[in-house]
Amino acid sequence: MDSTINKVELRNLRLDDYLELKRSMVESYKELEDSFWYKKEIEKLLKAFPEGQLVILVDDVVVGSALSLIVDEKQAMSSHTYEQITGNFTFKTHNPEGDILYGIDVFIHPKYRGLRLGRRLYDARKEICEQLNLKSIVFAGRIPNYSKYAGELTPKQYLDKVKSKEIHDPVMSFQMANDFHIVRLMRNYLEGDKSSKEYAVLLEWNNIYYEKEVQLINTKKSVIRLGLIQWQMRPLNDLEEFFDQAEFFINAVSDYESDFAMFPELFIAPLMADYNHLSEADAIRELARYTESIKKKFQEFAISYNINIISGSMPYLSPEGVLYNVGFLCKRDGTYEMYSKIHITPNETHYWGMKGGSKIQTFDTDCGKIGIMICYDIEFPELSRLLSDEGMEILFVPFLTDTQNGYTRVRNCAAARAIENECYVAIAGCVGNLPKVNNMDIQFAQAAVFTPSDFAFPTNGVKAEATPNTEMTLIVDVNVDLLKELHEHGSVQIKKDRRTDLYQTKKLK
Template sequence: MDTNTPLLNLRTIEPGDYDELAALMNLVFEDVGGAWPRMTIMDLIHQFPDGQICIEDSGKIVGAALTIKVDYNRFSLNHTYTDIINEQNVIQHQANGDALYGLDVFVHPDYRGLRLGRRLYDARKELCRNTNLKAILAGGRIPGYHKVADHLSVLEYIEKVKRKELHDPILSFQQSNDFDVKRLMKHYLPEDTKSCGYATLLEWDNVFYDEVAPSILDSEKTMVRLGIVQWQMRMMVSVDDLIDQAEFFVSSLSGYQSDFALFPEFFNAPLMGLWPEQSSVEAIRLLSGFSEEIKQRFSQLAVTYNINIISGSMPVMKDGRLYNIAYLLHRDGCIDEQYKIHITPHEQRDWVIDGGDKVKVFETDAGRIGILICYDAEFPELGRMLSEQGVQIMFVPFWTDTKNGYLRVRLCAQARAIENECYVAIGGSVGNLPRVNNVDIQYAQSAVFSPSDIYFPHDATITEASPNTEMIIFADVELDKLKYLNTEGSVTNLRHRRLDLYGGFTLSKQK
């Protein structure tokens, strides 16, 4: 290659490329038989044209990737090279296969170091995603093994390559491109003396694979719009007064096609002003008498305005005990509930509230969500329990009276987004309630947080409200980005958990 900057072009291979392609294969694969016959390459192009990709520099082919479709259940098990290409050099392509099989990737020696192999692999991954295939499989040679075969077993060699104590020109490259070693295959290519006949079965999983392509009505949403009500506490004289104010915000959020509306913790506290002469313990229990009616009327709003509502939280009496419960009012009329788990000293002392004992993920028509009420967001164990149930969005309705209390919620919510690779929306209340003891002042700045990686905003904050101002905010969150993050992020917190050291939460503990 000369010193000029290459003019690279990635395209599919055409029949007229055979002579140039064969010359490159002879150069790269001199030790294992060189180029395939013209008939084999022509058959590949005819049967699966999109799977045959090359990179050219100013019209000259300098790298290529050859690929077929196979049945995943068959070729994720042990097999040999002749199961893929028989003795007559006929490729065993399966047009209805549910996985890609990487035959070869090769780059001209003069062009190594330009990461052309990575480009070819990225093109394969994109093909796998676009055609909704389960995975990419490949039989990977380990041509560096013969150098150490006299004192290392093949498994020891693979482990040392994985730990970067040794370098293998193929296995090291495959692992750097997110392929995992699934099994060792003996006698894969007996004439491959450099690999001593061994090969690794490599696999890259398509996290976007849908086993059954859904109808348009059943398809999973990938772009979800969150709406948050930064609610102002004001004097109210009836439940109708409260619902009228709430309906204004629900209608506004629905008008902007929001999938969710989040209200703050204890958003119905203004109704406690109806009993200024009562103690705080008595007033909160009187307030709980409105909760069932408010829940049902919010459910009607959810259906009427076609929006899922997280109704902040409300005090609820059950079996003689008072709980702090958030309701999820689905737009199809279903209702779910989440108890607050950790009760603050203020709630215990002034209101005598008890805590719940279970957190769960709720399936909605716009993703898998969890609800952590205010103080609960400050306990990482709860967020991890939700993440192990596949949560995509956590909602945190909160009530804080001071900025330092608010910052505890905000900073912990951001941590939950990062460590659990999900979105977190927080929504609080502003204003003052002079006639209500223990809920007299408010401080809030509602926001939506993302994980912190290249797929997301530089400060991991998608949107935030103005502090202490009644308003609504919106955020569009892309659920697909969470899948990319989980497998290809700069760091992958969930995948790198040391379960051998600190274990994990099991769903059985939640039952």
């Protein structure tokens, strides 16, 4: 995409979305005649099953949609046409007592393809299926590339080649990548679908949480996956090479469906090599010129890979000329928030003239409330206690330490913060050497996730840790429901047992 995206939102369809919905649908189905729903049909659909109709908006404009019905399994699995399954577009086939979520439409405006917005719609459909305790998602997928091969391949042969990745089909390849399996081939499914020769493939995604007896399902996510990046310092020719390396890791952790990706403190330092002829203070101010571009690119990555990115940290020169050490929480909805290092080390002050930030805050995300502290900040227990009082469940700590002494301070303090605040603490740093950048010669790190120390957690308070001083990723699941249990029923209840009648920690600003 050439234009900047400021916000991505996924929500239920409303009738006043209709004109934008129609425009995006017409653009998406240019090869089909009458390729849009009439307003009266959308009105019927919303009346029958409002919670099953989804739209995705970019900067408050509808650019995609996923529409669904609930039907009986027998009806979904038997041979049928598109008109039959939709009740000739009356949607009288919708049965609230059915057990199958049947997808009747999904599309993304061509201008916004490539950002994985379609995957978000499918993930949301899966959530609906789980929350309503339905057995599976079923729909008939078109095979729009089949017309190119119809003279040499039967539909079955075509599907076999798509499955073996010898042929790419824009619909089928996407569906199989989203865990749908083929049930059967269907003839004469959608009248006028010339590119598919009116064939379709019945596909199914099974809900592994389905129970024959309806249960209440907790819709709030309890298990959150963290992707920590232990970054190798290496020479970089330019900003594009840096982006390529960063995207590699974001892609890697998002492939494992991580909710967060975290980079280390000042991991962009290799870009400072071009300014090594300057003083340390001037060189890092030149490096700060990249910060805005990096923030925008990471926003794009967060959208494209559907992941919340904690961008480590980088130098930031304020309009007043003050140098700070900051990072950005780039959320997968396209928004961002900036955080800053509060406590500046003597080294940062002496060589770079950095100043500490003054804003202490938590951040609301789609995975709950989190805190972010940069390196030295973790060694001041008052700061994390303030964040804990605001409801923080996971504390992220991007760091940069040159010696094992420095790393030990960060590690041990992070482990202590997890115990005393009854939260998870994740740390990630840089490794290796950087000989052509002054004041950044060597690094030592071992990424890790620390937990409270009680029966529901590892006995040593370490959920997972990386290999020391080796470039790698650490992917870890943390269960925030265990924290709630700890707060109420732990062997000790540190947060509850504080003597606030004798001492308190509070913000002064």
